[in-house]
Amino acid sequence: MNAPQPDVRQNFFELFELPVSCSVDRVALRSKYMTLQRQFHPDRYAAADEQHRRVAAQIAARVNEAHDTLINPLKCAEYCLTLQGVDVGAETDSSMDPQFLMEQMEWRETLEDINDAGDDAERQLESLREDIRSTIETISKDTRAHLDANEVVVARDLIRKWQFLVKIDKEAQAVAAKLDA
Amino acid sequence: MALLQISEPGQSTAPHQHRLAAGIDLGTTNSLVATVRSGLAETLPDASGNAMLPSVVCFDSHGVAAIGVQAREQAALNPHNTISSVKRLIGLSHAEIAGSYPFVRLESTDDSVPRLSTAAGGVTAIEVSAQILSALRDRAVASLGGDLAGVVITVPAYFDDSQRQATKDAAQLAGLKVLRLINEPTAAAIAYGIDKKDSDTTIAVYDLGGGTFDISILKLERGVFEVLATAGDTALGGDDIDNAIVQWILDESGLGIDNDAGLQRHLLDVARNAKHQLSGSAVAELKVESGPSAWTGQLSRETFDGLIESLVDRTIRACKSTLNDASLNASDIEEVVMVGGSTRVPLVRETVSAFFKQDVLTSIDPDEVVAVGAALQADILVGNKPDSDLLLLDVVPLSLGIETMGGLTEHIIPRNTTIPVARAQEFTTYKDGQTAMALHVVQGERDLVQDCRSLGRFELRGIPPMVAGQARIQVTFQVDADGLLTVAATEQTSGVAAEVHIKPSYGLSDGEIETMIRDSMKHAESDVQLRMLQEQRVEADRTIEALDAAMQKDAEAFLSAEEKSQILSAKDTLIAAREGEDSDQIKKALRDLEAASQAYVARRMNATVGDLMRGTTISNYE
Missing domain, CATH: 1.10.287.110 (DnaJ domain)
Structure with missing residues (x-):
């Protein structure tokens, strides 16, 4: 033994x-x-x-x-990918769907503008967070489907987008906390 | 090596023997010890019947002069040599003490551990706490008629790694075996038996003590406690209530204190007395008689409530923000536990009750409730209650990480991770031929290291020279069930592994603790040796007994003939050493036997995992 x-x-x-x-x-x-x-x-x-x-x-x-x-849905998806022998990829790997990157940049700009949007800030932020959340929802559903179908390459790209979204959601959360205070 | 305990966790090797255990509430103002006797948890009083030991230690040129009540009496006469509220200082660095408590007199040394100046020389907060713990241990041993197998000590929920480590160090110095540190609010909830409820429960623990206020939100889910949020005010408590009354007396009577320390003390006594009267009646009679100063008056509940209203409101504000942190409303709270002597004040009870819109739990003495809960938990951990379902799950209160290039924090264990936990991350060198790496361990949520709290530094040396970025250094963070951190670093590519463990920089190293224990015992050297020998013999007996029992059960299943004979030969060596007089020899033989049976232990453990899986599979499909 x-x-x-x-x-x-x-x-x-x-x-x-x-x-x-x-x-x-x-x-x-x-x-x-x-x-x-x-x-x-x-x-x-x-x-x-x-x-x-x-x-x-x-x-x-x-x-x-x-x-x-x-x-944790994202960590779980990453782990599933690892189990299939695929590395999610280092952050330096910057090949990414250009359309998605554009959308990212717009959201980030909106987020920065919210800081000095005055009375309307809370409503704007809430609507932005709603967008982010629903995008995460879609992406996570797609990821799960592709992972379950063993389509690891597609799944990997989706997971990387998902990582971006979680990050910007966290930033939005931080802005919300600042507005509360 | 109690191999039996694998199949029956929680049981001691001698299940029918009741083992002595105690719970200790090491408080800022007062400390208590409690134990479970005949199924009931009770605090242990001193010879004069007082359960509370003032957390005060007085020193003179010979060392410790007094602990507790006598020391507190010295406080006014001999302030520089009387240390009180040491809990506020434990685990803090020089800079932190100087910043928050500028009146504390520290020795100026290069020592990593801050030392308080006394007539007996510099003493650390750990040593002072150890004195208080020793006094409680002596009380327990005298009262229970035997040595303690282990203790549970309570700490505030917000205590960080270094404060917890320092508390453990103090216990070790006092000769106590710490089964577990638990959070004070959790202990209070256990005392009320909330853990025995069938349904999930959300609990608020409101703790207004002599000098501190804490509010914690706990969640109990199927016997598992979790701290959801905690906050407080380290400068708000019963002392402020007393001072408010003193101020009122001065205003009413026209008396002046004018540096009259005697009158000041007398007024505080009068104020406390009035406060106690007002817990039961509508009016308090006040009588000031100190030298030429004399005055009599009456303080009504109504006036008193007006004096302390703003203090009580401050605690309610903290309750609100803590609920926010936990994303809960006051109406989500199902039980409110009251802790600390100041919760006897009627206005406090009424206000808290109104805020949470329910009756608050006050049936257990609010001064004793934490110690009682700790005693109940100690009784379970020491193995007296093998059927207990209670399990305390704790989380890391602040993120733990390491400094990377540019003074940035890389979090390795995020806050609110359930412990125990082990996480590893790889780092690399940034210069060609770099053979050493400095690692800086920090705690906190901020991105910049300078905004976080430094827990310790160490160096990994002996990295073989390589091109920058090629070395692979794995840094492992481990946090045990008490929330204490160990960090190790290993260079991986070369196969030459170096490993370092660190402790918080303002705790004490094992070496320092050993030295202190030796110092404190140098007059009783032979006793110590005898005690060590006896302890090693007991450990040897326990190990042999457990090993025999285990091997009788399943040695054939788990061991080859060769492995079995290796274990048996190591066991024979231990039996021979046990008969001798050399404790080191026994220790070594114990270690060898442990090494020889390591694989066996692991296999049994695995088999238990397997059994567990199979067991639940069947029940799941039934």
Whole structure:
């Protein structure tokens, strides 16, 4: 028998007993997460010796990482792509659909203008965020479909757009927080 | 090495034996210790019946002169040698103390750990806290009639990594085994048994103590606690209420304090007394009698409420902003737990109750509720309650990262990540032939390192010379269940791996702690050796017992004949060492046996994962 490492052989889906797909059943995920936490949380081994505590902490950390990845739609899609042997690509890889890039730049300009839009700022921001959210919704749906159909090249391009959108959504969120204050 | 505990987590090797455990509320103003006896959690009082130990330590040229009540009495007479509210300083750097508490007198040293000036020389906040913890430990040992197997210590939810680490260091220095640090609001919720509710619950914990105010929003989901948001005011509490009354007396009576420290203390006593009266009656009788100053008067509830209204409103504003942080409304809160002596003030209860539109929980003594919750959790962790379902999940309160070129922060573990967690990221060299790399670990949300908090620095040396950008340095951040961070760096391409672990720069290194423990015990050297020997023997017995039990069960399934004989030979060495008088020898034999059975432990652990999966698969499809 080979000396096994506690966790590396299973991928996140196997660990949570879920089908490999980025359409994750969140209820099943949450339920399995609680079960695994109950089994491996270091507190269950607080009275045990150092070595057991260490192994339990390693497994619990792995369980947390898996949960955080699968619960987040973008991270989950990226992970699915990695499982198929495809790297999402470094940020330096700048080949990107020009039309999408144009739209990005427009949104960014709108966002900058909102800062000094006065009374109308909140309404404008809300409408921009609505646009971003609905685009994310569409892209994530497409990504899942292409991933499930093993069309990794298309999926990879979509995921990179998705990454951009999440970033600009975060910036919009920051602007919203500033307006609130 | 309690191998049995793999199949039955949470159980000790001797399930029928009750192990002594305690919960400690290490407070800013007062500290308490509690334990579970015959199924009931109760605080342990001192010989005069006081459960609360003032968190005050007084020093003289010989060292510690007094702790607790006696030390507090010294505070006015001997202010420079009396340290109170040390919790505000623990885990802070020189610059942070100088910035926030300019009146604190620090030794000027190059030492990384700030030292407070006293007649006994410079003492660290960790050492002062350790004195308070020792006093509580002694009280528990005397009261329970045996040594503590472990303790749970509570810390504020907003405590960062260095403050938690420093609290753990203090416990180690006091000779305590820390089972877990838990957040104070979580402990209070446990004390009320909220964890036993079947449905998911959102809880607010309102904690108005002597000198600090905290509000935390917790979520309980199927026995799992999560801190959603927390905020507070470190300069708001019962002391401000007392001062408001003193000011009112001065206005009413026309008395002047004029640097009369005696009168000032007397007025504070009168004010506290009036405050306590007003918790039960509509009018308080006040009588000032100090030297030539004399005055009598009456303070009504109504006037009193007017005096403190603005203070109470400040706490409600904090409640609002915390709810905002958690994206919740006051009506989403299902339970409100009141903590801290100042929540006895009727106006406080009424205002909080009105804000959350419900009755607030006050049936447990608000001074004792945190210690009681910690005791309940300690009882579970030490293995006295193997069937307990309660699990506390905590998150990293602030993002953890590393400084990259240009003074920018690269976050490696984002805030609100559930712990324990391990994350790795690769970095590379920026100069040809670079053989060393300086790593700067920071905490905070900001992009610029200068806006974040520095946790520590270390260097990775011995990188083989390569072209810039070719070395692959993997930096791993690990945060354990207590929220404590370990950072390691490994150079990967060369196969020559170097690894460094760091601790926060204003905590103490293991070496420093060892030195301090040795210093504090140098008069009892032989006792220490004996104790170490005894501890190693107990550990050896435990290990052998657990190993035997495990191997009897499944050695055939998991071990080849060769592996089995290696383990048995390491076990024989340990048995022989255990009979000797050399604790180091036992320690070494223990380590060797651990190494020999490492693969075995891992395989059993894996089998447990497998069993668990199979178990749930069946139940899922049923």
